[in-house]
Amino acid sequence: MNTRIATSNDTHSHNIGSVAVDGLIAGAGGGIVMVVYLLVAMATLGESPTSVLSRFASGDMQGSIMTGVVGHLAVSSIYGMVFALLGSLVLRGQPKPVRMFAGVFFGIALFVFAEFVLLPAFQSPMLGIPVLHFGIAHVIYGLTLGFLMKLR
Amino acid sequence: MIEQPTGLYRWLMRLMPLALLYIAFMIAVRFTSWIEWKPAADFSSSAYYQLALLLCLIIALLVGFLVIKRAPGNVCGPLIVYFCMMIVHPPFDTVTNNYLRAIVQFTNQTFGVIAIVLLLIYFPTGKAAVKGIERITLFISALLFLNSMLWIVAAPSLSDGSLIPNELYIAEFASLAPIAASGFPTILSIMLVSAVASFTIRFRRARQYERQQMRWFLAMGSYLIVLLVGWFTIPRMAGGLESTPGLLLRFAGIGINLVPAIGVGIPILTHRLYDIDVIIRRTLQYAILTGILAVIYFGGIILAQQAFRLITGQSSDLAIVISTLLIAALFTPVRRRVQEVIDRRLYRRKYDAEKMLQRFNTTLRDEVNLDELRQALISVVHDTMQPARLALWVRDAHED
Numbered sequence: 001m002n003t004r005i006a007t008s009n010d011t012h013s014h015n016i017g018s019v020a021v022d023g024l025i026a027g028a029g030g031g032i033v034m035v036v037y038l039l040v041a042m043a044t045l046g047e048s049p050t051s052v053l054s055r056f057a058s059g060d061m062q063g064s065i066m067t068g069v070v071g072h073l074a075v076s077s078i079y080g081m082v083f084a085l086l087g088s089l090v091l092r093g094q095p096k097p098v099r100m101f102a103g104v105f106f107g108i109a110l111f112v113f114a115e116f117v118l119l120p121a122f123q124s125p126m127l128g129i130p131v132l133h134f135g136i137a138h139v140i141y142g143l144t145l146g147f148l149m150k151l152r
Numbered sequence: 153m154i155e156q157p158t159g160l161y162r163w164l165m166r167l168m169p170l171a172l173l174y175i176a177f178m179i180a181v182r183f184t185s186w187i188e189w190k191p192a193a194d195f196s197s198s199a200y201y202q203l204a205l206l207l208c209l210i211i212a213l214l215v216g217f218l219v220i221k222r223a224p225g226n227v228c229g230p231l232i233v234y235f236c237m238m239i240v241h242p243p244f245d246t247v248t249n250n251y252l253r254a255i256v257q258f259t260n261q262t263f264g265v266i267a268i269v270l271l272l273i274y275f276p277t278g279k280a281a282v283k284g285i286e287r288i289t290l291f292i293s294a295l296l297f298l299n300s301m302l303w304i305v306a307a308p309s310l311s312d313g314s315l316i317p318n319e320l321y322i323a324e325f326a327s328l329a330p331i332a333a334s335g336f337p338t339i340l341s342i343m344l345v346s347a348v349a350s351f352t353i354r355f356r357r358a359r360q361y362e363r364q365q366m367r368w369f370l371a372m373g374s375y376l377i378v379l380l381v382g383w384f385t386i387p388r389m390a391g392g393l394e395s396t397p398g399l400l401l402r403f404a405g406i407g408i409n410l411v412p413a414i415g416v417g418i419p420i421l422t423h424r425l426y427d428i429d430v431i432i433r434r435t436l437q438y439a440i441l442t443g444i445l446a447v448i449y450f451g452g453i454i455l456a457q458q459a460f461r462l463i464t465g466q467s468s469d470l471a472i473v474i475s476t477l478l479i480a481a482l483f484t485p486v487r488r489r490v491q492e493v494i495d496r497r498l499y500r501r502k503y504d505a506e507k508m509l510q511r512f513n514t515t516l517r518d519e520v521n522l523d524e525l526r527q528a529l530i531s532v533v534h535d536t537m538q539p540a541r542l543a544l545w546v547r548d549a550h551e552d
Binding site for chain 1: 447448450452455458461462482484485486
């Protein structure tokens with residue numbers, strides 16, 4: 001019998017790295033749902049999907065859709081990882097509704113930080129997105145994050 | 153293994169000197185005025201491209217001859233050599249001599265295409281899996297030759313953007329040009345469908361070793377799919393084909409010339425096949441892992457740069473360091489996770505076996521009843537190894 005396999009799987013569930021990976025995956029999922037919401041919401045305001053997606057790129061790569069989308073997914077994944085690492089300290093064993101609630105708070109915190117500190121500092125094109133839709137998008141991101149998060 | 157040489161094999165070997173003469177001629181022609189090389193900036197005219205092509209040709213010829221030597225009677229060897237007749241062609245738009253253009257066109261449309269189709273039918277044993285398909289394909293190959301010859305004399309200009317007049321054109325055949333033009337794609341489609349059908353039937357009937365050989369061929373075929381995805385996406389990105397990824401893609405495209413040689417040669421030549429399943433699994437695993445880590449690296453740099461600019465007012469190279477450390481820390485857990493997902497989706501038996509052993513390990517820890525343990529062990533061994541017979545002998549503690 002190969003005890004090496006059994007041993008490595010036993011430690012898998014408590015490994016910080018595994019928690020981080022769970023967070024990355026959940027964050028990416030949340031990022032995708034967030035983008036979908038923004039595309040639909042901005043479409044109702046008459047803005048095309050390509051215009052919305054190009055807002056995600058900043059600095060020298062402003063206007064590049066692919067860079068913006070990949071960048072947004074990457075940042076969502078890393079925020080998801082941060083949430084997972086923090087959550088592993090306080091949310092382990094909690095039921096899914098509690099995790100989703102915590103995700104909403106996390107999303108709102110990110111929204112406040114982005115809208116009032118980060119984006120104005122860099123004059124990001126995302127400031128053109130209405131505050132209401134931007135806030136709802138972050139709440140949706142947090143909800144999805146909490147839903148997808150696996151804290152074993 | 154010495155195969156009984158078929159009629160096709162004998163003919164291919166008899167005509168081999170002509171094929172080699174043709175290859176030598178096409179190499180020599182590059183140094184004549186019949187070829188007009190474009191400015192150095194043109195990719196296909198560059199020395200690097202031509203050297204890479206020459207390397208592919210040498211490798212393909214070597215593999216072809218090795219297969220002929222080690223598997224005499226197997227038509228796959230000569231077919232690899234005949235495919236080299238297509239590798240060696242100069243770029244069509246550099247050929248200034250019209251007779252040479254006609255020869256290049258004719259060879260591309262016949263020998264190159266037929267070699268690929270026949271490889272699909274005869275690989276790996278050198279014998280066709282379905283006799284009916286073999287006969288149909290050989291008959292259609294003859295039609296292909298006739299169609300290509302007709303096109304050479306019936307087309308006022310050979311297919312190429314510059315519309316250089318065709319000097320072999322015969323006006324009396326002009327009315328047959330539309331037939332020849334539509335004939336080529338039609339015949340090619342029929343040949344490809346029959347070849348793929350033959351390959352599929354052979355795969356379904358094949359035993360373990362032959363299946364492994366065919367999986368090698370399919371793995372090389374997946375290289376073509378990756379190239380197709382690249383050709384679809386990279387020209388649409390900033391810089392297009394002139395960017396670094398674009399140049400890499402164009403060089404990778406040269407590798408298409410080696411697909412028949414390597415996809416056919418390795419399975420036939422190697423006595424023991426490398427476990428292709430392991431190679432496929434590892435390739436998938438590390439390709440996905442690389443993609444994920446690249447995205448994390450990119451995101452890490454964005455966030456770190458934003459943080460530095462907020463705090464200090466300017467960017468810092470420390471962002472790159474932090475991102476690099478982040479992906480170094482995440483490498484092992486992400487790799488483990490990706491491996492688990494791939495095993496669960498594509499290699500279910502291996503995944504189930506590992507899970508079974510893990511559950512048995514838990515049972516071993518918690519169970520003290522020897523009879524229960526015996527049953528659990530027999531069950532695990534039976535489910536994971538599927539032996540024909542199984543016996544477990546437990547020594548009595550009271551025996552001397």
